[in-house]
Amino acid sequence: xxxxxxxxxxxxxxxxxxxxxxxxxxxxxxxxxxxxxxxxxxxxxxxxxxxxxxxxxxxxxxxxxxxxxxxxxxxxxxxxxxxxxxxxxxxxxxxxxxxxxxxxxxxxxxxxxxxxxxxxxxxxxxxxxxxxxxxxxxxxxxxxxxxxxxxxxxxxxxxxxxxxxxxxxxxxxxxxxxxxxxxxxxxxxxxxxxxxxxxxxxxxxxxxxxxxxxxxxxxxxxxxxxxxxxxx
Amino acid sequence: xxxxxxxxxxxxxxxxxxxxxxxxxxxxxxxxxxxxxxxxxxxxxxxxxxxxxxxxxxxxxxxxxxxxxxxxxxxxxxxxxxxxxxxxxxxxxxxxxxxxxxxxxxxxxxxxxxxxxxxxxxxxxxxxxxxxxxxxxxxxxxxxxxxxxxxxxxxxxxxxxxxxxxxxxxxxxxxxxxxxxxxxxxxxxxxxxxxxxxxxxxxxxxxxxxxxxxxxxxxxxxxxxxxxxxxxxxxxxxxxxxxxxxxxxxxxxxxxxxxxxxxxxxxxxxxxxxxxxxxxxxxxxxxxxxxxxxxxxxxxxxxxxxxxxxxxxxxxxxxxxxxxxx
Numbered sequence: 001x002x003x004x005x006x007x008x009x010x011x012x013x014x015x016x017x018x019x020x021x022x023x024x025x026x027x028x029x030x031x032x033x034x035x036x037x038x039x040x041x042x043x044x045x046x047x048x049x050x051x052x053x054x055x056x057x058x059x060x061x062x063x064x065x066x067x068x069x070x071x072x073x074x075x076x077x078x079x080x081x082x083x084x085x086x087x088x089x090x091x092x093x094x095x096x097x098x099x100x101x102x103x104x105x106x107x108x109x110x111x112x113x114x115x116x117x118x119x120x121x122x123x124x125x126x127x128x129x130x131x132x133x134x135x136x137x138x139x140x141x142x143x144x145x146x147x148x149x150x151x152x153x154x155x156x157x158x159x160x161x162x163x164x165x166x167x168x169x170x171x172x173x174x175x176x177x178x179x180x181x182x183x184x185x186x187x188x189x190x191x192x193x194x195x196x197x198x199x200x201x202x203x204x205x206x207x208x209x210x211x212x213x214x215x216x217x218x219x220x221x222x223x224x225x226x227x228x229x230x231x232x
Numbered sequence: 233x234x235x236x237x238x239x240x241x242x243x244x245x246x247x248x249x250x251x252x253x254x255x256x257x258x259x260x261x262x263x264x265x266x267x268x269x270x271x272x273x274x275x276x277x278x279x280x281x282x283x284x285x286x287x288x289x290x291x292x293x294x295x296x297x298x299x300x301x302x303x304x305x306x307x308x309x310x311x312x313x314x315x316x317x318x319x320x321x322x323x324x325x326x327x328x329x330x331x332x333x334x335x336x337x338x339x340x341x342x343x344x345x346x347x348x349x350x351x352x353x354x355x356x357x358x359x360x361x362x363x364x365x366x367x368x369x370x371x372x373x374x375x376x377x378x379x380x381x382x383x384x385x386x387x388x389x390x391x392x393x394x395x396x397x398x399x400x401x402x403x404x405x406x407x408x409x410x411x412x413x414x415x416x417x418x419x420x421x422x423x424x425x426x427x428x429x430x431x432x433x434x435x436x437x438x439x440x441x442x443x444x445x446x447x448x449x450x451x452x453x454x455x456x457x458x459x460x461x462x463x464x465x466x467x468x469x470x471x472x473x474x475x476x477x478x479x480x481x482x483x484x485x486x487x488x489x490x491x492x493x494x495x496x497x498x499x500x501x502x503x504x505x506x507x508x509x510x511x512x513x514x515x516x517x518x519x520x521x522x523x524x525x526x527x528x529x530x531x532x533x534x535x536x537x538x539x540x541x542x543x544x545x546x547x548x549x550x551x552x553x554x555x556x557x558x
Contacts, residue, residue: 005453008535011505013453021499032257044285045256046528047503054503056256058285059538135259135525137503139401143501179259180401197258199391199403205258 001075001204002031006064006126010192011056018048022145025133029210030051030081032072033138035083040067048209049134050143055138067158086210088129093168093215094223095122095190102164103223106156106187110170113153121189125175140197140205144213147175167217190215193226203211233310234334238368238415240305243297247386247405247417249292250283252394255527262506263404265298266377266479266522266545269439270341270403274381277338277358290359294385295395297411301367303344304411305324308334308361310382312422330514331362332556335419336383337490340542342441342546344373375441376548382529384420391501397481413450418533439497446556448540452508454531457495465489466533469556471517475549478521481510489533497531504528505542507536509555518543 005013014031017024028048035055036046042062042207055067095118096104111118118226130144137143147170155171160183163169167178169186178184179196197207207213218226238245251264265271274283277295283293297304299413305549311332327387339355346353347368355357361367369378380381382430386404388395406415459465489511491497497513504510508520510530519536520528521544537558547553 006450006503007503007532007534008450008507008509009453010501011536015453015502018500044253044290045262047256048525049502050500052502054505054506056253061285134501134527135257137259138523139255139258139260141259182400196402199401204260204392204460208258 001078002071004068004071004121008056009059009064011054012067013073015051016053017051020145022131025099025131025209026083027078029069029083030078031074031230034078034081035071035222038070040070043067045068046220047136058146060218070071076157084210086208086212088214089148089206090211091192091194091213092218092222092226093126093190093192093216094220095125096188100208102191104168104188104190106169107189110151110153114151116150120222121151122217124151125170125189126217129212129214130175131212132209132211134209135205135207138178138182140207142173142176142196142207142213144194147173149173153187155185156187159183164191165217166194166196174226191223193223193230234308234312234363234375234384234419235384236311236417236419237309237410237418239307239413241366241410241412242304242369242413243302244300245304245411246397246399247388247411248298248370248396248422249394251292251396251522252392252404253285253292255289255392256503258432259526261398261523263398263479264292264522265379265396267379267542269542270377271296271298271381272380273356274338274340274379275385277340277356278336278383278542280383280385282410290393292342292394292396294381295405296379296381296386298341299344299369299380300420300475301372301376303346303378304367305369305418306367306380308365308367309363310334311363312419313511322364331364334361334363335422336360337367338381338460339378340381341377341379343373344378345373347384355478368387375546376551377546379524382419384422385416387420389406400523402473421502422491439542439546441543443543444552446554447544448537448558449509449534450537450558452532452534454499454511457491457531458489458533459492462490462492466517467557470552471555473547473549473553474516477549478549479521480489481521481524482519482544483551484517484519484553486516489517489529493501497532498529499531501527501529502532504532505535507538508539509534509536510534521545
């Protein structure tokens with residue numbers, strides 16, 4: 001069922017498929033839950049993704065072949081594992097337009113590119129429930145599935161050097177939120193006052209693999225109010 | 233209370249321990265020292281915990297300084313709490329004002345020719361320093377990154393289980409940034425006086441960064457995307473470390489590695505680890521290092537063996553590297 005690869009001598013990759021699907025992602029979540037239940041000595045970290053689970057380990061405490069045997073022996077029981085609980089959250093977004101210049105500067109381009117009005121783009125983007133397939137790229141960055149292809153647009157040819165924290169963007173068929181200020185090439189359509197990552201808060205991250213979210217358009221007044229409330 | 237005062241930051245000096253483990257599923261990079269072996273040796277020499285990773289909890293060990301290419305200048309101030317200073321031979325030249333033992337340091341990794349008060353000191357051994365002493369570096373002789381450990385460790389706040397600086401998210405270390413002139417960092421207290429100026433220099437543990445032997449690799453999950461010619465190129469080319477390299481990864485320049493026509497360079501984003509070698513579309517490999525992202529979208533053609541990572545971590549722009557499969 002799974003394919004196994006070493007990632008050097010400090011991690012093992014368990015690959016479920018070459019495809020992206022909700023079912024495959026659920027299998028990865030079940031596998032993660034099952035392996036965690038074993039509390040295997042020497043495991044130091046997990047990196048679940050669309051179709052793989054990377055299990056990181058301390059090579060002085062365990063090894064590839066040992067873990068290979070353990071995970072293989074768990075394979076038959078994976079299907080019976082209940083999916084771990086996941087949460088749904090609303091993500092308030094101030095979509096771009098004629099408000100602050102730094103907020104959603106590419107919204108009109110996305111509308112023009114897809115021959116839609118700005119309101120159409122906002123309506124389409126905020127009317128779908130998105131699944132968090134995985135996190136990566138930067139702390140708290142969610143790879144979301146479920147975006148409507150009517151608002152898809154390729155990345156910018158020249159990436160921006162600085163994208164503000166909370167920016168909501170589109171890249172091809174994907175949409176996502178930048179949790180920290182970073183460089184990036186996504187088409188920016190709005191900004192959320194929500195802090196996806198805060199090292200001084202518990203929990204530090206708002207989302208994890210398997211969670212769902214929906215974007216909710218808010219006004220500039222609401223954006224400023226929530227920003228103040230959440231930035232303390 | 234002992235502390236260090238940074239008088240010059242050097243090119244890139246950050247506070248690092250063994251890293252921030254356990255949060256990679258949230259996209260949080262591990263960070264930590266590039267050359268973990270040098271960090272752990274330095275910590276051991278001054279009697280600090282060098283860390284331990286296990287499923288029951290990850291202890292990142294004591295925090296030390298990682299200096300890149302040029303060293304910082306550091307003034308020591310205050311007194312360590314545990315020891316009475318008269319039981320140690322002092323380095324002070326002023327016999328009328330007996331010196332106050334501030335801390336014990338050990339310097340490992342790249343040789344930047346460390347000096348206390350202008351006098352050369354040996355690396356890879358504990359050295360006592362007094363309040364008022366000044367640590368400087370004459371210049372880089374070999375390697376790329378120097379580690380300076382202090383008895384008791386650097387006493388900065390733990391952020392998510394580690395004191396390591398992660399520059400991109402501005403967390404850990406001192407305000408999540410590189411050190412600069414004027415910074416003051418308190419030292420942790422210590423009771424274990426492992427350091428002794430008369431102890432012999434430890435030679436068995438000093439790695440040879442000048443070695444030209446190939447870096448040993450294990451095949452990665454996407455190695456089959458290379459044809460015979462691609463694998464031959466990968467294993468016979470002498471690559472040059474690019475100036476665009478940083479704590480995230482070493483970018484290599486050399487003969488491009490071709491991928492089979494039917495296969496692309498891209499993969500569905502998935503986990504990467506310390507030493508993963510990625511192959512982006514330009515055919516020039518990237519070795520992922522301490523500040524790597526948790527996941528990547530390029531073919532993972534190989535991984536450097538953990539044992540050889542310290543050699544890779546000590547390469548600087550312009551240095552040569554080649555690979556051998558094990």
